[in-house]
Amino acid sequence: MTAATIRPRRSALYMPASNAKAIDKAKTLPCDAVILDLEDAVAPDAKPTAREQAVAAVKAGGFGRRELVIRVNGLDTPWGEDDLKAAVAAGPDAILVPKVNDGSDVARYDGRISRAPEHTRLWAMVETCRALFHLDDLAGAAKTSRLTCLVMGTNDLAKEMGAKLTGNREPFFAALGLSIGAARAHGLAILDGVYNGIDDAPGFERQCEQGLAFGFDGKTLVHPTQVEPCNRVFTPSDDEVAFARAVIDAFAQPENAAKGAIRIEGRMAERLHLVQAERVVAIAEAVAAA
Numbered sequence: 031m032t033a034a035t036i037r038p039r040r041s042a043l044y045m046p047a048s049n050a051k052a053i054d055k056a057k058t059l060p061c062d063a064v065i066l067d068l069e070d071a072v073a074p075d076a077k078p079t080a081r082e083q084a085v086a087a088v089k090a091g092g093f094g095r096r097e098l099v100i101r102v103n104g105l106d107t108p109w110g111e112d113d114l115k116a117a118v119a120a121g122p123d124a125i126l127v128p129k130v131n132d133g134s135d136v137a138r139y140d141g142r143i144s145r146a147p148e149h150t151r152l153w154a155m156v157e158t159c160r161a162l163f164h165l166d167d168l169a170g171a172a173k174t175s176r177l178t179c180l181v182m183g184t185n186d187l188a189k190e191m192g193a194k195l196t197g198n199r200e201p202f203f204a205a206l207g208l209s210i211g212a213a214r215a216h217g218l219a220i221l222d223g224v225y226n227g228i229d230d231a232p233g234f235e236r237q238c239e240q241g242l243a244f245g246f247d248g249k250t251l252v253h254p255t256q257v258e259p260c261n262r263v264f265t266p267s268d269d270e271v272a273f274a275r276a277v278i279d280a281f282a283q284p285e286n287a288a289k290g291a292i293r294i295e296g297r298m299a300e301r302l303h304l305v306q307a308e309r310v311v312a313i314a315e316a317v318a319a320a
Contacts, residue, residue, distance in 0.1 A: 036312045037097065038062045038320065039179070040248040040264035041257045042221055044101070046071035047080035053087045056096070061257045062248065062320075063097035068113050069104075069128055070185075077109045081116050088120040095320045099153060101126040105138070114142045121147040126181060130154040132164035136171035143176065152176040156209050157183025159190045165212035172216045180213050181250060182206065184223030195226070197233050199240070210245045222249040231259065238263035271314045273297075274307035 042063035045052045048071075056064040066084040068077060084100050087093075100122045102113035106129075117125045125146070127139045140152055152175060154168065161168060171177055184195060184202060193201040206222075213220035222241035225234045238260050241249050248264050251257060266274070273295065280286060280294050281304050291300045299307075 036309070036316050038248070038264075038313060038316050039097065039219055039221060040317075041251055041260040042097075042099070042181075042248060043251045043254065043257060044071060044224070047084035047087070047100075048072045048076040050083055053083060055254065057092050057094070059254055059257055060261060061096060061251070062261075063099055063123075064093060065099045065101050065126060065250070066122075067101045068109070069101050077103065077113075081109070081113055085116050085120040088122045097123045099124040099126050101128070104129045105142070111142075114139075118143050118146040118150070121150050123149065124151040124153045124179065126153040126155065128155045128183070129158055129186075130156070130168060131158055131160040133167040133171035136168060136175050136177055140171075140175035140177070146176075150176070151178040153179040153181055155181050155183040155186075156205075157186035157190075159187070162205055162208065165208055166215065169212040169216040169218055172218055177218065179219040179221065180209060181221045182209060182223035182246075185226070187223075197227075197237065199237070206244055214245070219247045220245075222246040224250050224252045225256070226252065228253045228255065231255075235259050235263065265317055266310045266314045270310055274310040274314075277303055277307035278311065 039062050041061040042065055043056065043059065043061040044065045044067045045056045047053065047066040047068055053066065066087060068080050068084060072080045088098060088100065100117045100120065102117055102125060103109040105111065125143055130136060136154060143150065143152060154177060169180065187202065187205060188195040191201065199206070210220055225237050227233050234256055238249055242263055249260050251260060276294055277299050280292055280299070281301070286292050291298055
């Protein structure tokens with residue numbers, strides 16, 4: 031694994047596609063991904079305009095290294111079909127689809143975007159109670175589709191569950207952990223849900239740290255001020271990178287070729303830690319190269 035084969039997704043910023051100024055601003059922000067939103071952030075009467083502006087933004091480009099994603103409305107809404115057709119024609123890096131419950135939903139969306147450019151991937155929101163009981167099936171659909179990333183929709187999940195979305199998110203520990211497990215089992219990236227407290231910087235950073243501890247690749251954001259602290263938390267520290275390189279170097283030594291576990295800087299490292307170390311270095315190199 032190298033920097034060339036991994037793409038940082040530390041920060042994915044939702045921008046309402048109905049707001050032309052917000053779209054332009056996104057081109058100047060240090061986020062790893064921009065999600066042009068046609069769904070939750072856009073009022074019903076503004077959705078046609080948002081669709082047109084999202085398509086125009088993708089075709090115009092200017093987002094540099096940022097991954098560009100269009101989040102469409104669901105197929106069960108009056109706007110879903112038109113959104114998908116427009117997104118397919120625009121050809122963003124990915125199309126993010128909402129309210130996905132299982133593998134059959136992934137297949138349905140995948141069929142709708144079959145004419146999109148080869149580089150356009152499928153991302154899916156995990157935000158329904160039904161999805162929680164079909165996570166392996168949902169993530170497993172990656173084998174036969176363009177699915178590459180899951181995105182937690184914790185606001186919608188809280189609404190369906192009737193749960194309180196506290197800062198520490200205790201009611202969602204099972205949902206978060208199982209979603210990550212399903213993503214990793216099928217080789218998918220996975221992004222944490224949003225933090226609604228725009229003015230609560232300490233709370234936001236704590237939740238970023240929690241998301242990192244859970245194993246998320248990054249976090250979805252609702253405001254530009256959240257980008258910098260999110261990037262900082264999800265970027266491997268110098269100490270982490272140095273130790274990861276030490277693990278890689280140690281296992282590369284001929285005398286350790288047949289060993290399953292070795293001692294490195296006073297710590298025990300198994301071959302499973304070698305895989306983790308390679309990922310840390312790859313992320314750090316990809317961030318540095320961006």
